[in-house]
Amino acid sequence: MRVTCPSRGSDEFKHPIRLLPTQPSCSQTSNICAKLVTEREGRKEAIVLSLTRPATIGRNPELCVRSPNGGVIVSCQDLSRNGVSLNGQRIKKASFIMMDSDILTLPNSLAFTCIHIWSESKEKLTIFDPTPPIRPTHKCIGGYVVTSQCLGSGSFATVHLALDPSRHRQVACKSIRAKREQEVGQVMKEVQILMSLKHPNINEIYDTEENKNFIHIFLQLCTGGDLFTYITSATNHRLCEAEAKYIMYQLLQGLIYLHDKMISHRGKERILLYPENILLHAPGPYPRILIADFGLARPNAYQETFNVCGTVSYLPPEAILALDNKQLGYTGMPSDCWSAGVILYIMLW
Numbered sequence: 001m002r003v004t005c006p007s008r009g010s011d012e013f014k015h016p017i018r019l020l021p022t023q024p025s026c027s028q029t030s031n032i033c034a035k036l037v038t039e040r041e042g043r044k045e046a047i048v049l050s051l052t053r054p055a056t057i058g059r060n061p062e063l064c065v066r067s068p069n070g071g072v073i074v075s076c077q078d079l080s081r082n083g084v085s086l087n088g089q090r091i092k093k094a095s096f097i098m099m100d101s102d103i104l105t106l107p108n109s110l111a112f113t114c115i116h117i118w119s120e121s122k123e124k125l126t127i128f129d130p131t132p133p134i135r136p137t138h139k140c141i142g143g144y145v146v147t148s149q150c151l152g153s154g155s156f157a158t159v160h161l162a163l164d165p166s167r168h169r170q171v172a173c174k175s176i177r178a179k180r181e182q183e184v185g186q187v188m189k190e191v192q193i194l195m196s197l198k199h200p201n202i203n204e205i206y207d208t209e210e211n212k213n214f215i216h217i218f219l220q221l222c223t224g225g226d227l228f229t230y231i232t233s234a235t236n237h238r239l240c241e242a243e244a245k246y247i248m249y250q251l252l253q254g255l256i257y258l259h260d261k262m263i264s265h266r267g268k269e270r271i272l273l274y275p276e277n278i279l280l281h282a283p284g285p286y287p288r289i290l291i292a293d294f295g296l297a298r299p300n301a302y303q304e305t306f307n308v309c310g311t312v313s314y315l316p317p318e319a320i321l322a323l324d325n326k327q328l329g330y331t332g333m334p335s336d337c338w339s340a341g342v343i344l345y346i347m348l349w
């Protein structure tokens with residue numbers, strides 16, 4: 001769920017530091033997911049983060065919390081002139097994810113410890129099996145540090161927050177459990193094609209690692225959640241025309257880029273272009289969007305395919321007909337355009 005930030009003119013912004021009182025516990029007010037605790041003049045104070053209540057520290061940074069899989073994801077956006085520091089690492093004009101126990105320090109040296117309160121993660125596949133750890137932990141994979149902070153999971157993969165120490169940045173690590181060697185080869189072939197893609201509206205693949213059990217894909221981190229959650233948490237579950245136009249423009253730019261390279265977002269087995277697979281680069285209104293989840297995107301999209309099933313609401317008529325008649329194929333690119341049209345409808349209806 002996206003948490004709307006208070007408007008610039010609201011009281012929240014009139015005070016350089018506004019700390020909200022600590023609430024008793026998450027179980028009593030199930031909405032409260034995290035808090036940022038600090039000590040001032042010997043007194044503990046806390047900023048409470050709930051799914052319905054955003055928080056700010058003075059003008060910056062803006063904090064919000066999401067819970068896509070029942071776990072806690074705290075996004076923080078720095079818009080200040082001086083920047084902030086996360087665990088001693090300086091960050092300026094960027095958005096990032098705060099894990100449990102992370103320390104956020106403001107330029108005035110006030111330090112806040114992030115505490116996740118509600119964290120019943122419902123991960124499906126995880127590299128932290130058998131049980132997701134209660135305290136944050138990490139694993140080193142290739143040159144990356146993959147943390148136990150889950151960012152989301154789908155039918156094929158679980159995505160964790162990871163750190164790229166060489167470039168001092170947070171990234172997303174998508175781990176796919178590989179069943180057969182043949183499957184690994186197929187996925188890696190597709191990933192190689194997708195690694196060459198560079199566009200502001202395409203979720204960039206930085207790197208890959210594979211081992212006996214998993215394929216790990218290191219992706220550009222998106223801290224704002226997905227478009228579906230963004231739409232459903234807007235007033236009346238719809239966006240204003242201007243915002244829908246802005247998002248649609250970016251979506252089409254991304255699709256034009258992909259189609260020019262003869263890559264369709266339509267998966268081998270399912271339509272993949274739907275609002276859950278469109279991610280927001282950072283939280284907040286008028287977001288920059290990135291088309292994500294290329295697990296099954298296929299090159300040479302004009303080639304007709306006969307494999308049809310999946311997210312029916314986004315299917316074009318010819319694909320619906322093909323559901324019953326496997327002899328009828330349909331092509332990926334027109335299908336992507338149809339799905340984009342359905343997304344526009346969903347943003348506005």
Ligand SMILES: Nc1ncnc2c1ncn2[C@@H]1O[C@H](COP(=O)(O)OP(=O)(O)OP(=O)(O)O)[C@@H](O)[C@H]1O
Nearest residue numbers: 151152153154155156157159172219220221222293
């Ligand atoms: N680059 C990213 N940055 C932040 N979060 C991400 C990123 N990529 C994926 N996620 C989160 O992880 C979730 C699952 O990822 P993804 O949809 O790629 O998995 P999947 O198993 O391929 O999904 P599907 O069931 O749609 O095939 C997403 O819904 C999103 O919340």
